[in-house]
Amino acid sequence: MSVGLNHYLVVSGMLFAIGFFGVLLRKNVIFIFMCIELMLTAVNVMLIAFSKFNGVGDGLIFVFFTITVAAAEVAIGLAIIVALYKKRQTIMVDEINQLKN
Amino acid sequence: MNIQFLKELAATNQWHWILPEIILALLGVSVLLMDLFFRGDKDKKIAIVSIGAQFLVLFYFINNFSFMNSPDTVYAFSDMLKQNAFGNWCRVFFIICSILVSSLGVLYLKKNKLPSTEFYSLVLIATASLMIMVQSSHLLLLFITLETATVAFYVLISYGRNSSLSLEAGLKYLILGGTSSAILMLGIVLLYGVAGNPSMTGYSTDSMNFKELGHFISLNQGSSLLIAGVLLVIAGFCFKIAVVPFQIWVPDVYQGAPTPIAAFLGVASKASGFFVLINLLTGPFVHLKEILVPFLSVIAIGSILFGNIAAVTQRNVKRLMGLSGVAHAGYLMIGLVASFSVETHYIIYFYLLTYLLASFSVFGVMCSVSELDARQELEDYEDLAKSNTFLGFILIVGLGSLAGIPPLAGFIAKLLLFITAIKVKLYLLVAVAVIGVVISIYYYFGWIREATFRIFRIEDENNKHVSKDYESDLSAYHKILFGFVAILSIVFGLFQTVFRGFIW
Secondary structure (H helix, E strand, O other), X not given: OOOOHHHHHHHHHHHHHHHHHHHHHOOEHHHHHHHHHHHHXXXXXXXXXXXXXHOOOHHHHHHXXXXXXXXXXXXXXXXXXXXXXXXXXXXXXXXXXXXXX | OOHHHHHHHHHXXXXXXXXXXXXXXXXXXXXXXXXXXXXXXXXXXXXXXXXXXXXXXXXXXXXXXXXXXXXXXXXXXXXXXXXXXXXXXXXXXXXHHHHHHHHHHHHHHHHHOOOOHHHHHHHHHHHHHHHHHOOEOEHHHHXXXXXXXXXXXXXXXXXXXXXXXXXXXXXXXXXXXXXXXXXXXXXXXXXXXXXXXXXXXXXXXXXXEHHHHHHHHHHOOOOHHHHHHXXXXXXXXHHHHOOOOOOOOHHXXXXXXXXXXXXXXXXXXXXXXXXXXXXXXXXXXXXXXHHHXXXXXXXXXXXXXXXXXXXXXXXXXXXXXXXXXXXXXXXXXXXXXXXXXXXXXXXXXXHHHHHHHHHHHHHHHHHHXXXXXXXXXXXXXXXXXXXXXXXHHHHHHHHHHHHOOOOOHHHHHHHHHHHHHHHOOOHHHHHHHHHHHHHHHHHHHHHHHHHHOHHHOOOOOOOOOXXXXXXXXXXXXXXXXXXXXXXXXXXXXXXXXXXXXXXX
């Protein structure tokens, strides 16, 4: 059996779903953050597969941009999480609830 | 691929078309360097340099007024960048916005004793990327500029590093912003993959380009993956403009963010989302009218009702501004729905311009009055108009314009929007919007009442609340700026002839 476009799409779709539901259901900020990265990775897999099977290379270039964006997001995200941990001594989202009416 | 092709490609890289953005981005980097070399009153010098340079860029646009009204469209950078009159007006919008944000930043940073250089740097870079974003004609450029602005926003929202509220708001925006950019990316990739598939009719090798994508969509309107991609892209931008069901972050983030940044988020980020959406809906997505009109109508109705009803119970004014911003996004969605039948670019622009003037009047007063940033309760505004008439006047003009009271600009903007919607027979949406406006008058005027009529309040025994003193130490520059913004709200309400050339 040869691996076709649909196989890639199913795998990346599943990865995206795992990431999305992880963001919704997880309580630990680090896990939530990893789930966001998982979603971006799933999109990258999809991009490469489309690029390969459509026979155009610009999708591969797009992947570089996505990775850069994800890296920038991680750098800033971890900085915010560390600063918040120093203030609050917790990274569980249900304890980060000082903002309310 | 031969050398001739590459030469032609390089010839389209006409950098002079994005000169203002280049200036802003370079300035954003160079203020970081200036921070090393300036001595003495460093904060003040850097503020003068960055705000002064933004005024120069604004004058560049005013000087080249003809190119803001020219009917022709220029494509540059291998069709990635599309420049026309509307795009230029949007750029002016963001420049005005960033001047005001930087000016509010001067007040905020001094009061909270925060380092100022990075603030101006990030505001400048975010502005430059938003300015390119509204002109982009390629999904890749759109995504990159969007992310540049968003990453700058993550830092700016958590700028108050000493306040755990600011950090919490930053974290919330980060998580939801990251999720929304992943959703947007998924939509972009689906569009790219489907429109580039060689087995489809009208496929393109440059399928992220708006023109090619539009051509493809007009030929394949029934493809379900394509529709999924379009809906995901719109959902990604709905997060930016904060409409139901992507509005859940709004109250918390507005409350925790530094006040000038809450204004930046509420005006520039929202406006950029609308400008991009109108470009998309009148460009590549125009053939999907049957699917998108009900989708956008539901969003509009949901946002108008949710925003207004949720804002009624708020006692914190920053949350109130955020939720009323959701309602305003709902009204603007009506303009987007109408854009399928009639040209609404400049009506949306005019509405956002009046929203900018009114919001910055209100946020300017909030920056001048507040002591503690995240604890902006309605009670803090008690008796403002009596003890500081100037700030009271600006607050009343701003809130009146947001509520849509006749002599002010907000009324005319709403009127234009509703007239357009009635012309294209969107009666249900206009009915919901009118109900929303009525509800909004209740909470906007609750705030005005708080600021003007102390007499209605039951005072406690020791009259603790009464002895409020609003002696604000505003500089002459800020007084002129706030006064000018408030006056413009009145002027645009009475004379719109300035805009006649392009609205009607």
